[in-house]
Amino acid sequence: MGFFSKTCEYAMRAVIYIAVRSQEGQRTGIREIAENINSPEHFLAKILQKLSQQGLVLSIKGPHGGFYIDAPGLQRPMADIITALEGNELFTGCGMGLSYCSENNPCPLHEDFKIVRNQITSMLYKTTIGEFNREHLNGKLTLNK
Amino acid sequence: MGFFSKTCEYAMRAVIYIAVRSQEGQRTGIREIAENINSPEHFLAKILQKLSQQGLVLSIKGPHGGFYIDAPGLQRPMADIITALEGNELFTGCGMGLSYCSENNPCPLHEDFKIVRNQITSMLYKTTIGEFNREHLNGKLTLNK
DNA sequence: TTAATAAAAGATAAATTTGTCCTTTATTTG
């Protein structure tokens, strides 16, 4: 059980990769992205299709086409990727899966879990899609293994 | 996407329920547990089978048999439930699913994610299986909806 | 305007998780 689903993992890696390439003024094809983030190409295509439909990434068909992200897009938080693909259950749901868990009706882990959830939420909202650049990837950061 | 898998959700709820009943000196059958934590009975049976094999819960067959947890068992951390069922990927894995992500080779979310993971880890290790009792369940706490 | 390129879209398949059912084994009680 990974923390995020494969779908979200691939999506985050892909979007960061596209963001880096976009800041270099390049559009990127699926092949290149999949190779660089180590994901199944066709599965990733489906994911990017969804993100594209929701306007999280932009795309152009045909020669020299590919995916890219514009300046406003680069300012959006990582959280938007998760939300676009799986809604906001991660940010709101009960840790033990109880639908009526709430302040008034808490599960045993409610209080502690609130802290964890807030931490995740703030991590994903404060980190923007565009805050990683080529230097990061040329340094210690990695996306593909 | 829930935070934990259904398996872990049911397991945590079931173990807490068994712990409460054990502290009342009672063994509990699968039927009763499933009803009280709102889980599919047979699926839960499989889960408890695994937890029983690993010694996390104890069981006795036949009339007046059922599941229970002894005093040392009640002292164990909730984390043991997760580990018993799915290993410790949750406590060690990279948020973006990268196998070689580490201090020397971090993914873009590495630093923030470390904080989140530590919080989860400490939540699950500091909370013991036996720390909830009937008063909790009769109060605001809930396990079944 | 034709050929090549690349994403969009649809169909299908494999793998995993979740859920159900049935038989066997162990234990208790009458």
Place this chain on the structure above:
DNA sequence: CAAATAAAGGACAAATTTATCTTTTATTAA
């Protein structure tokens, strides 16, 4: 001992997630 009880275990089925393959549509460039 026989009948009843309850977990253990095995087989199977449904649902979801992950992955693959093929066709269509849009765009570019020769």
